[in-house]
Amino acid sequence: MTDRVFRIQIQAPIERVWRELTKTDEAQGAVFNAWLHTTVLGEGAPLQMRTGTGKNVIVDGRVLVHKPYTHFAHTHRFTQYEDPVCEVHYLLKEKDGGVEVTLRVVGMPAGTPTAKSMESGGEFILKHLKRLAEGQGLPFGTKLMYGLMGSMEFMLPKRCRSTHWPMQGDSHG
Template sequence: MTQPTPMAEKAIYKTFIAAPIETVWAELVKTDAVLPFFFGAVCKTPGVLKVGVPMAMQTPSGKNRSVVGVVLEFTPPHRYSHSFKFTNYDDPPCTVTYDLKEVEGGVEFSLITTNVPRDTKTEKSMKQGGKFIVETLKSVVETGRPPSVARMMLGVMGLFEPLAPKASRSENWPFDKIENL
């Protein structure tokens, strides 16, 4: 009998963003635009972001999809949640939730990961990515550009697209396959 995969504790990454909640929300849920805080990916859907719709984070060229999932909750401008699967790992999907809370002078932004399979490549990657995402989103919203370290990293990442694993090619992750995750 196969044992269930143990799950990691919930991880929460928070930051304060000095901007109106509508501005932060609009940046977070952009589709068809390069999103520096999502490692230079473009969020693609077969329509608009709403509950039940598959989504993918893909390279600007559209040749590769690094993350796929299905929208689980979409409550503008306060919460967006989706399943999350790295296309190049065999790990099961987990859940990512973005919470926005209006506070004096701006927004408390939280990225929350749950049901992450413990001791997996997914867990390791998500631990590294959480801090980058919240810090880069904050910078993009407040200044209009990512921090300098993120800009350098994004430039280098673009050079490695031809080396992406075959498992991540977009044709391997059509939206009808994603909606069944």
């Protein structure tokens, strides 16, 4: 197991950055256009990152910390892999007229598909979080990638289907 830390400075209000990380009413452009689903955004609540159709669960976990504007953390398991669970922590701190965002992956299972995905995913998430929070929008290439990902959803392994990952208290699971 290993930890990995990613960090970025964002010139935007902390409330805007927080919303991008915790919104449940639209796709999270910084997080591969996945939709955050939960019964309630609070500690101990189930949490999933789903595809836009809701037919597949990409990440399954539980909220560990929900302290608005400073710390959001959850357990993290990619549904397509058999890898152990790790934790994802977003730490926000007002600094230099903006927000310093630290993304910390705790207990990442070294040498696994999860570790490989998290290594590249951490940089991607923070880079796109910065663009969105600063009002720049997503680059064309990212929009194209998201469109292709959506059209190829049918190719996800059957183990990712939402029916295999019921969320207690969720009428859509």
